[in-house]
Amino acid sequence: xxxxxxxxxxxxxxxxxxxxxxxxxxxxxxxxxxxxxxxxxxxxxxxxxxxxxxxxxxxxxxxxxxxxxxxxxxxxxxxxxxxxxxxxxxxxxxxxxxxxxxxxxxxxxxxxxxxxxxxxxxxxxxxxxxxxxxxxxxxxxxxxxxxxxxxxxxxxxxxxxxxxxxxxxxxxxxxxxxxxxxxxxxxxxxxxxxxxxxxxxxxxxxxxxxxxxxxxxxxxxxxxxxxxxxxxxxxxxxxxxxxxxxxxxxxxxxxxxxxxxxxxxxxxxxxxxxxxxxxxxxxxxxxxxxxxxxxxxxxxxxxxxxxxxxxxxxxxxxxxxxxxxxxxxxxxxxxxxxxxxxxxxxxxxxxxxxxxxxxxxxxxxxxxxxxxxx
Amino acid sequence: xxxxxxxxxxxxxxxxxxxxxxxxxxxxxxxxxxxxxxxxxxxxxxxxxxxxxxxxxxxxxxxxxxxxxxxxxxxxxxxxxxxxxxxxxxxxxxxxxxxxxxxxxxxxxxxxxxxxxxxxxxxxxxxxxxxxxxxxxxxxxxxxxxxxxxxxxxxxxxxxxxxxxxxxxxxxxxxxxxxxxxxxxxxxxxxxxxxxxxxxxxxxxxxxxxxxxxxxxxxxxxxxxxxxxxxxxxxxxxxxxxxxxxxxxxxxxxxxxxxxxxxxxxxxxxxxxxxxxxxxxxxxxxxxxxxxxxxxxxxxxxxxxxxxxxxxxxxxxxxxxxxxxxxxxxxxxxxxxxxxxxxxx
Ligand SMILES: Cc1ncc(C[n+]2csc(CCOP(=O)(O)OP(=O)(O)O)c2C)c(N)n1
Numbered sequence: 279x280x281x282x283x284x285x286x287x288x289x290x291x292x293x294x295x296x297x298x299x300x301x302x303x304x305x306x307x308x309x310x311x312x313x314x315x316x317x318x319x320x321x322x323x324x325x326x327x328x329x330x331x332x333x334x335x336x337x338x339x340x341x342x343x344x345x346x347x348x349x350x351x352x353x354x355x356x357x358x359x360x361x362x363x364x365x366x367x368x369x370x371x372x373x374x375x376x377x378x379x380x381x382x383x384x385x386x387x388x389x390x391x392x393x394x395x396x397x398x399x400x401x402x403x404x405x406x407x408x409x410x411x412x413x414x415x416x417x418x419x420x421x422x423x424x425x426x427x428x429x430x431x432x433x434x435x436x437x438x439x440x441x442x443x444x445x446x447x448x449x450x451x452x453x454x455x456x457x458x459x460x461x462x463x464x465x466x467x468x469x470x471x472x473x474x475x476x477x478x479x480x481x482x483x484x485x486x487x488x489x490x491x492x493x494x495x496x497x498x499x500x501x502x503x504x505x506x507x508x509x510x511x512x513x514x515x516x517x518x519x520x521x522x523x524x525x526x527x528x529x530x531x532x533x534x535x536x537x538x539x540x541x542x543x544x545x546x547x548x549x550x551x552x553x554x555x556x557x558x559x560x561x562x563x564x565x566x567x568x569x570x571x572x573x574x575x576x577x578x579x580x581x582x583x584x585x586x587x588x589x590x591x592x593x594x595x596x597x598x599x600x601x602x603x604x605x606x607x608x609x610x611x612x613x614x615x616x617x618x619x620x621x622x623x624x625x626x627x628x629x630x631x632x633x634x635x636x637x638x639x640x641x642x643x644x645x646x647x648x649x650x651x652x
Numbered sequence: 653x654x655x656x657x658x659x660x661x662x663x664x665x666x667x668x669x670x671x672x673x674x675x676x677x678x679x680x681x682x683x684x685x686x687x688x689x690x691x692x693x694x695x696x697x698x699x700x701x702x703x704x705x706x707x708x709x710x711x712x713x714x715x716x717x718x719x720x721x722x723x724x725x726x727x728x729x730x731x732x733x734x735x736x737x738x739x740x741x742x743x744x745x746x747x748x749x750x751x752x753x754x755x756x757x758x759x760x761x762x763x764x765x766x767x768x769x770x771x772x773x774x775x776x777x778x779x780x781x782x783x784x785x786x787x788x789x790x791x792x793x794x795x796x797x798x799x800x801x802x803x804x805x806x807x808x809x810x811x812x813x814x815x816x817x818x819x820x821x822x823x824x825x826x827x828x829x830x831x832x833x834x835x836x837x838x839x840x841x842x843x844x845x846x847x848x849x850x851x852x853x854x855x856x857x858x859x860x861x862x863x864x865x866x867x868x869x870x871x872x873x874x875x876x877x878x879x880x881x882x883x884x885x886x887x888x889x890x891x892x893x894x895x896x897x898x899x900x901x902x903x904x905x906x907x908x909x910x911x912x913x914x915x916x917x918x919x920x921x922x923x924x925x926x927x928x929x930x931x932x933x934x935x936x937x938x939x940x941x942x943x944x945x946x947x948x949x950x951x952x953x954x955x956x957x958x959x960x961x962x963x964x965x966x967x968x969x970x971x972x973x974x975x976x977x978x979x980x981x982x983x984x985x986x987x988x989x990x991x992x993x994x995x996x997x
Contacts (some may be wrong), residue, residue: 403961404962457719457720633957636956
């Protein structure tokens with residue numbers, strides 16, 4: 279008689295055969311067929327709320343891109359086009375849940391309520407992290423790929439051990455799923471039944487390398503199955519579907535059934551960062567085709583058709599977005615105050631003689647500069 | 653109307669183009685040379701160092717891999733078993749750390765572990781160090797980790813000519829070479845003669861002769877050392893600047909000859925000073941030139957801190973002033989002043 283390692287049928291872990299979709303690109307409601315779980319349309323106020331945050335998020339993103347062109351940000355990885363993921367995920371979580379973001383999640387962090395200027399500190403170049411991770415339950419944005427997922431797995435396990443009813447969610451891109459740390463994180467989370475959600479934004483490219491050169495798997499969601507983890511794939515440009523799948527994942531994790539992986543199929547509308555030349559590896563036609571799947575327009579069409587959004591409400595949100603952009607521009611146009619002496623403050627919690635010698639040297643240099651009026 | 657001409661042997665190249673040309677020439681010369689890594693294909697690498705190689709040699713010879721540094725280096729080891737000479741690109745210094753296990757446990761030791769039966773003629777290209785306003789994890793000086801690992805050669809060219817010829821030598825070398833490319837030098841331009849081999853690897857270059865003080869440096873710190881030497885000349889010090897070119901192997905002869913001649917020495921490097929390459933040099937010089945030294949060997953280095961955010965890197969990096977200060981501290985009078993060395997008199 280054959281038994282599997284764990285006495286659980288593989289079927290329990292498989293994702294839906296096609297990405298879950300609740301609203302199609304024209305804004306029409308989609309009937310659910312063949313999905314692994316029932317996914318219900320989120321309530322009207324949640325959809326209105328997500329629409330508002332997507333409009334704000336996109337305006338923030340465009341402003342950040344503009345700040346790069348003005349030399350105010352060293353670099354900016356845009357998430358324009360990925361609003362349904364960035365906003366949908368954050369509006370599903372509570373403030374008790376932990377988030378482990380990458381460099382691309384600026385919009386998600388702004389949606390979380392972190393001051394946009396603090397969010398952009400890393401990319402502005404005045405410090406490695408501009409906000410307090412403990413206060414916001416939001417780790418510093420992570421640049422080395424996939425390393426944050428192992429942290430998310432550990433935090434999730436800690437939450438479980440403490441009996442907290444919260445989850446740790448880690449964002450990751452399609453390319454970074456090839457990193458060893460991705461696999462170790464999944465395995466750890468699964469083995470320890472940790473309430474972790476791994477949210478893969480499959481935006482089709484890792485800088486210039488397309489998904490087809492990254493993996494032969496039929497879906498990145500399937501990677502969870504091998505670790506004994508439940509998973510789902512979702513249309514990452516459908517905000518309603520992202521909310522519904524996030525709800526399912528949260529129920530799963532909070533109910534003590536271990537981690538959950540979500541693959542969101544989306545597209546990166548802009549280049550990887552302003553330093554990248556996307557015309558070298560993808561066609562304009564491909565980008566244009568994705569314009570038709572815009573998450574904001576899609577939800578807007580759905581809401582308007584049902585009388586859940588009118589011109590006045592839409593204009594009010596757009597004005598709010600303009601105000602956010604103006605405020606951000608004004609505050610980012612002030613040169614940040616960076617104190618060289620702050621360099622020495624947090625290398626160790628208890629400083630070392632070497633650090634203190636270096637501190638004294640720089641202090642003396644600065645004092646000498648000041649005396650000479652430099 | 654011009655006819656097709658063979659490319660001139662001497663070309664004006666940027667440092668990054670010189671590496672590109674070296675790869676091109678090595679790949680044309682030997683079909684076993686493969687170039688791979690993240691974004692090195694269609695995009696030509698994030699610094700465009702591999703620009704056009706896929707077009708010229710095809711996807712079989714210059715290709716994008718899945719995003720996994722450990723995988724890239726481990727894969728290269730496997731290719732060596734079958735006679736290839738892989739050149740791999742680590743996108744940035746700090747992103748080679750996922751591959752460190754492969755590099756330290758396998759690349760460096762394979763020849764030794766197999767009693768000399770397996771050779772790994774691979775080159776691991778690492779754009780490294782700072783001075784370019786990069787965000788965190790893009791500016792590490794990681795040469796010390798590699799230099800401390802027996803079994804690895806560690807080259808760090810500072811000029812376009814060295815970039816070309818040292819990479820050609822690294823690819824030809826039967827042993828693994830970690831090829832450290834100072835990012836800050838990528839845009840420097842100079843004439844490169846691609847028909848005649850440059851100075852052999854393993855020999856340091858005297859970039860500026862002088863008789864009062866020796867500055868020993870390499871890679872990212874050469875430019876600032878030359879600047880400091882020029883500034884020191886205005887104050888009457890005749891400073892000699894030595895560019896190591898390769899850290900492993902290290903050219904003791906040129907270093908010691910210079911120090912015996914000047915009697916005073918400062919090692920300039922961007923890496924933090926503690927337990928690093930600069931300390932190794934200071935120790936060797938003390939051992940070999942003790943009787944010629946008029947002052948302790950000093951180090952001017954990056955600070956003992958994680959590499960800071962871009963707006964603070966000018967405070968972190970050793971600059972002309974710190975080098976000039978060190979020159980002043982080299983006990984030019986008869987009263988030794990050791991207060992700067994943690995020794996209270
Ligand atoms: C360990 C590591 N290797 C390489 C890099 C350089 N790098 C930064 S972003 C990136 C592409 C990531 O692509 P993906 O995971 O698909 O995420 P996306 O940027 O598309 O959101 C690369 C190669 C890095 N940051 N970390």
